[in-house]
Amino acid sequence: MKKGAVCALVGALSLSLFVGCSNEDPKDEITIWSFTDEGEYAVEAFLEENPNVKVNFQYIPSSQYETKLRSALSTGIRAPDVFALEAEYVRKFIDHPSLESLTGAPYYADELVEDHYDYIQGIEKDFEGDVRTVAYQGTTGGFYFRRDLAEEYLGTDDPKEVSAMIETWDDVFSIGEKIYEESGGEVRMLPNWNSIGQVQDAIVKEPWVVDNELVIDQAKHDALDLVDQAIETNSLAMLEDWSPGWSSSMQQGSILFYPGPSWYLKFVLQSNAPDTTGQWGLASGPSAFSGGGTFYSVYSGSENKELAWDFVKYYGFDVDFLEGLAVEEQYYTSNRVANEGVADEITSDFLAGQNFFEFFNEESEKVNAVVRTSFDGDINSIFNELLGSYARGNFSSKDAFWERFKRDVKIYFPELTVE
Amino acid sequence: MMFAKRINKGNSGYFFIAPFFIVFLLFGLYPILYSFYLSLTNWDGLNDPEFIGLANYARAVIDPLFLQSLFNTFFIWIVSVVPQLTISLVLAVILTNKFLKGKDFFRAVYFFPNIVTAASLGLLVSLMFDWQTGSVNQLLMSIGIVDNPFDWKNNALFMQMLVSAILFFQYFGYSMLIYIAGLQGISPEYAEAARVDGASRVQIFFKITVPLLKPIILFQVITSLIGGVQIFDQPYMLTAGSGAPDHATLTSVMYLYRTAFEQGRFGYGATIAFCLFLVIVTLSIVSYLVSRNRSKIS
Numbered sequence: 001m002k003k004g005a006v007c008a009l010v011g012a013l014s015l016s017l018f019v020g021c022s023n024e025d026p027k028d029e030i031t032i033w034s035f036t037d038e039g040e041y042a043v044e045a046f047l048e049e050n051p052n053v054k055v056n057f058q059y060i061p062s063s064q065y066e067t068k069l070r071s072a073l074s075t076g077i078r079a080p081d082v083f084a085l086e087a088e089y090v091r092k093f094i095d096h097p098s099l100e101s102l103t104g105a106p107y108y109a110d111e112l113v114e115d116h117y118d119y120i121q122g123i124e125k126d127f128e129g130d131v132r133t134v135a136y137q138g139t140t141g142g143f144y145f146r147r148d149l150a151e152e153y154l155g156t157d158d159p160k161e162v163s164a165m166i167e168t169w170d171d172v173f174s175i176g177e178k179i180y181e182e183s184g185g186e187v188r189m190l191p192n193w194n195s196i197g198q199v200q201d202a203i204v205k206e207p208w209v210v211d212n213e214l215v216i217d218q219a220k221h222d223a224l225d226l227v228d229q230a231i232e233t234n235s236l237a238m239l240e241d242w243s244p245g246w247s248s249s250m251q252q253g254s255i256l257f258y259p260g261p262s263w264y265l266k267f268v269l270q271s272n273a274p275d276t277t278g279q280w281g282l283a284s285g286p287s288a289f290s291g292g293g294t295f296y297s298v299y300s301g302s303e304n305k306e307l308a309w310d311f312v313k314y315y316g317f318d319v320d321f322l323e324g325l326a327v328e329e330q331y332y333t334s335n336r337v338a339n340e341g342v343a344d345e346i347t348s349d350f351l352a353g354q355n356f357f358e359f360f361n362e363e364s365e366k367v368n369a370v371v372r373t374s375f376d377g378d379i380n381s382i383f384n385e386l387l388g389s390y391a392r393g394n395f396s397s398k399d400a401f402w403e404r405f406k407r408d409v410k411i412y413f414p415e416l417t418v419e
Numbered sequence: 420m421m422f423a424k425r426i427n428k429g430n431s432g433y434f435f436i437a438p439f440f441i442v443f444l445l446f447g448l449y450p451i452l453y454s455f456y457l458s459l460t461n462w463d464g465l466n467d468p469e470f471i472g473l474a475n476y477a478r479a480v481i482d483p484l485f486l487q488s489l490f491n492t493f494f495i496w497i498v499s500v501v502p503q504l505t506i507s508l509v510l511a512v513i514l515t516n517k518f519l520k521g522k523d524f525f526r527a528v529y530f531f532p533n534i535v536t537a538a539s540l541g542l543l544v545s546l547m548f549d550w551q552t553g554s555v556n557q558l559l560m561s562i563g564i565v566d567n568p569f570d571w572k573n574n575a576l577f578m579q580m581l582v583s584a585i586l587f588f589q590y591f592g593y594s595m596l597i598y599i600a601g602l603q604g605i606s607p608e609y610a611e612a613a614r615v616d617g618a619s620r621v622q623i624f625f626k627i628t629v630p631l632l633k634p635i636i637l638f639q640v641i642t643s644l645i646g647g648v649q650i651f652d653q654p655y656m657l658t659a660g661s662g663a664p665d666h667a668t669l670t671s672v673m674y675l676y677r678t679a680f681e682q683g684r685f686g687y688g689a690t691i692a693f694c695l696f697l698v699i700v701t702l703s704i705v706s707y708l709v710s711r712n713r714s715k716i717s
Contacts, residue, residue, distance in 0.1 A: 067680055070464035092683060096465050238550070242659075245551040378682050385661055392573045394665060411484050412682065 029054040030307050033072075034084035035065040036294055041329065042136070042315045049314075053307065062086075073098040076301050081308040085133055087123060087293040088377040094126045094133060095374075100298040100305060103130040107309055112317045116334045119290055122369035133295040134316035135334035136325075139261040140364040141198070143285040144269060147352060149187060149256045150281065153179040159354055163284040166257075169196075169226050172286060176235025179256060188237035188255050189230075191246055193391040195259045196226045197384055202289030207372045208379040213417040214409055216402070220383065224398050227391050236391065247272045253279075261291035262332035262360055270350055278352045282359050288366035293334075332360050339364075375413060382408050451696065457689035464685045475690035485691060487666055488674040491579065495654075495670065496647030499583035499590075504639055507591045508632070511598030512624065526599070530592035540585050541656025548572060548581065572658070575667035582668055585653045594639055601635035602628070641706040645699055651676065671695055 030053075032039060037059045047055060058080070060068055066089060072079040073096065085093055093099060102109035109131040113121050120135045143166065147157035154165060154175065166172050176189030190196070204217035230236050237255050239246040249255050250273035260268060269280060296315055298308045314321055322338035325331050326346060333339055343357040386405055395401040410418045458475055460468035479485050510529060514522050532540070547554050548571040556568040571577055605628065613623050629636075651672040654662065660677075662669030669677075671691065679688025 066683070067464070070683065074465050089683075092463070093465070098465075240550075243552075244546060244549055248552065381681075385663075389573075389664060392570065392664075394573065407483075411482060412678070412684075414478060 028052055028307065029056070030081040030302075030304050030311060031056040031058065032082040032084075032296075032311065033058050033060055033065075033069065033080040034294075034296075035060060035062045035086060036084065038294070039084065039296075039315075041325065042311075042321070045321055045324065046311055046314050050310070055311070069093075073299070079299050079301060081299055081302040081304050082296055082311055083299065085295045085297060087139070087295070090123055090133060090295055091372050091374045091376060093297075098300050099126075099132040100300040100302075100309075101126075101130040101132055102134065102298065102309070102312075106306075107131075107313075109134060109313070112313070115317065115337050117336060117364045117367065118369040119364075119367040120293070120334045122371050123293065123295065125371075127371075133297040134312050135293055135295050136315045136322070137263070137293050138332045138334045138339065138360065138364060139263065139290045139293040140332065140360045140367055141202070141259060141261045141264075141285075141289040141291055142356075142359060142363060143283045144258045144260055144264060145256055145281050145283055146253050146276075147279050147281050149179070149253060153182060153187070153256070157281055157352075159281045159283045159359070162281065166283065166285055169229070169286050172257075173229050173233040173235050175256075176230065177233035180234040185234070186254060189233075189235040190257055190259070191237050191239050191249065191255050192241065193227050193230070193236060193387050194241050194384065195236075195257070196230060197223055197387050198291055199259060199285060199287050199289045200226070201380065202370075203287045203368055204370055207370060207376050209373045209375045209416060212415065214379075214406065214419070223387065224390060224401060227387065231391065238391070240388070251276060257283075257285075259285055259289070261289075262356075263292065265348065265350065265356065266330060277350050280351050282351055282354055282356050284359070284363060288363050288368070290367050326357070332357065336361075336364075375416070378412065379409055382412065454689045454692055454696075457686055458693045460686045460689075461684075462686040462689075463683045465683070468686065471686070475687050476694075478687065479690050479694055484666060484669070485671070485674060485694075488662075488669045488671040491662075491666075491668065492648060492650055492670045492672075495579055495582050495586070495650060495668075496644065498580060499586035500640070500643050500647065503587045503591045503594055503643070504636065506587075507594035508598050508629075508636075510591075511595045511602055512628065514595070515599055515602045526596070529595055532589050532591075533593045535589070537585075537589060537652035538656045540589060541653040544581065544585055545657045545659075573664050575664050578658070578664065578668050582650070582654045582657060585657070586647075586650065589653075590643070594643075597639060598632065598635060601632050605631050637706075637709060641702065641709075644702055648672075648695055648698055648702075 032043065032055060034057070040057055040059075043055050043057045047053060069083055071077075073083075073093075076098075079098070100107075104110065113124055113131055113134070116124065116135060117138060117140070120138065124131050124133055124135060126132045143163075145162060150162055151157045154162060156162065165175065172189060179187050179189060200219045200223040204219045206215050206217055208215060208217075227236075237249065239249055239255075250258070250269055253276070258264065258269070265282075269276075296312045298305055298312055302308050316334065319335065319338045319341065322333045322335050323342045326333055326338060326342045330346065330348060339357055339361050343355065343361055346357045347353045347355050383405060386401060386408070389395065390401050395404070406418045409416065457468060459470060459472060461471050461475075462468035513519065514526055516522075548556075550556070550568055550570045550572065553568075553571070555571070556565070559565045560568065571581075609627050609631070610623050613627055618626070649672055650670045654668040654670055655673055655676075658668050660673070660681075662673055672695070675688050675691040675695070678684050678691060
């Protein structure tokens with residue numbers, strides 16, 4: 001009797017599993033993992049066009065995302081069909097076989113990415129040049145400025161005229177010195193040393209590591225000189241990025257320029273200084289640069305690769321969708337065709353009606369395409385941390401700075417040759 | 420003897436104690452052994468682990484950042500634990516005085532910081548000591564003590580002391596409660612007898628109360644040392660994970676976190692974890708031996 005009951009229970013459970021599997025066609029369902037909830041907009045739009053599909057969009061906070069993704073991809077257990085990667089760590093994943101190569105049949109993403117800006121393509125491809133991840137976001141940078149301060153200290157708030165005034169770092173710092181003196185120290189040119197660091201990082205000729213050896217690019221050497229120059233001219237407000245002082249300065253109007261990527265407009269300036277609509281402009285600085293970015297990849301072990309690719313393709317290359325994203329969300333995309341298609345009609349009230357898509361379209365073509373290594377994100381963190389310390393006067397000389405930098409790189413990455 | 424005969428010595432008892440051992444084997448012992456295995460490998464969490472023997476340990480013992488993080492951890496702990504144990508003892512003695520009114524209220528007030536999470540305290544203090552907008556600098560400037568805001572977070576010693584101060588603030592109430600429990604276990608007759616013999620309050624405190632509280636003090640030191648080795652949240656939140664300035668507030672667990680979870684070097688991270696595990700095990704053995712010797716003496 002007992003045995004019979006157990007057998008019946010096991011039988012019923014097995015049957016329910018079988019029934020459960022047979023009811024759903026796995027080809028019509030995918031799971032997407034992301035560290036940002038921005039993807040929900042794309043999922044909604046994708047579902048409108050594909051009503052028979054089921055998408056499980058899972059938002060995982062950034063602090064846990066990378067570790068969770070690593071274990072899912074290395075074991076294949078409950079791994080997502082599509083997953084997001086952030087620009088800072090995309091190089092750590094890009095050469096791993098769990099990222100489906102999207103070059104050639106049946107995807108032909110290598111042909112599609114031609115529509116993406118060169119600097120984005122540099123991130124989308126692995127070391128062999130195969131596309132393994134696809135961007136939807138264009139992260140081109142610019143120098144956002146307070147129009148009221150520009151009018152007062154530069155005599156104009158026209159973005160083109162302002163751009164012409166800050167074509168070189170020397171220009172930037174001489175204006176910095178002028179506004180510091182004229183404002184009695186109340187107004188500064190830039191928030192901090194990172195403003196210089198992020199622009200310099202975009203113009204390096206080589207990544208941090210070449211043939212397993214640490215390479216210090218001239219642009220990085222120059223960053224230290226520029227920080228010195230900025231401090232001498234009182235150009236830096238010394239407000240750390242994301243600190244309360246830095247956030248509130250945007251509303252207060254104590255800093256003229258905030259160099260930042262396209263997403264700064266919505267996620268930093270508009271959210272930190274909501275009462276300053278119409279008081280901002282966007283100009284071109286001494287060099288073009290970009291910052292951050294989100295990419296989507298297809299899991300090579302996925303049973304639903306076709307649908308997974310459909311979603312990634314839709315998010316990165318569907319011009320109609322991307323134009324909608326650009327217009328509805330004022331979101332600058334990775335796709336030239338989409339950005340150019342809507343450039344005329346997109347202006348920002350926050351930027352006093354400036355057509356910022358036109359600005360970014362021009363600027364995007366100038367951003368240097370550097371192929372980074374898996375070490376670059378971490379070595380950049382070490383460099384930026386020390387650069388902040390350098391700006392605060394904690395190093396007796398540049399030699400001392402580089403000595404400490406090399407020591408730290410060697411400690412974290414003993415496998416690298418550090419001369 | 421009679422009692423023992425009535426105990427059922429059948430095997431069914433194992434069934435009742437099994438859940439603990441199964442959970443311990445799965446979530447306690449297995450991760451310890453697996454992390455030891457990982458500590459012998461080079462593993463990025465994505466590709467297969469590569470066995471490299473004791474190379475990570477050889478690296479750890481000469482790694483200046485790891486050694487500095489150990490120094491930082493112990494320095495921060497010592498600076499926090501000395502005032503913590505002293506002041507909480509004094510408060511416990513005061514709050515066990517039978518003539519004092521409102522004892523329960525003060526006990527609750529002093530224990531309150533222990534309820535607040537370490538991360539919240541770290542963030543709160545970080546905001547207070549912000550260079551340009553922190554309330555501390557604003558206060559100092561408004562009352563004319565300084566003209567310009569002081570860059571607190573650029574001073575290594577100050578930041579270490581600040582982490583110690585947060586730890587002190589968070590745990591002195593907890594220590595106080597343990598002392599109160601200990602003090603309530605001491606018979607008041609000793610103090611009364613001493614008072615009859617003409618001993619002063621100070622003499623009673625140092626000659627009677629403190630010696631009788633020695634096992635409690637030892638317990639406090641050992642448990643806080645074990646907790647102290649694991650300091651993470653407070654300095655992490657205070658410095659936004661950087662251990663600034665110049666790695667002065669980089670504790671060993673922060674270094675472990677940075678190596679394993681920020682840089683994806685799980686092999687070396689496991690080595691650091693295992694080194695810390697060995698430190699904690701050693702301290703636990705010392706605690707066991709000390710308490711065993713003490714019970715032998717008694």
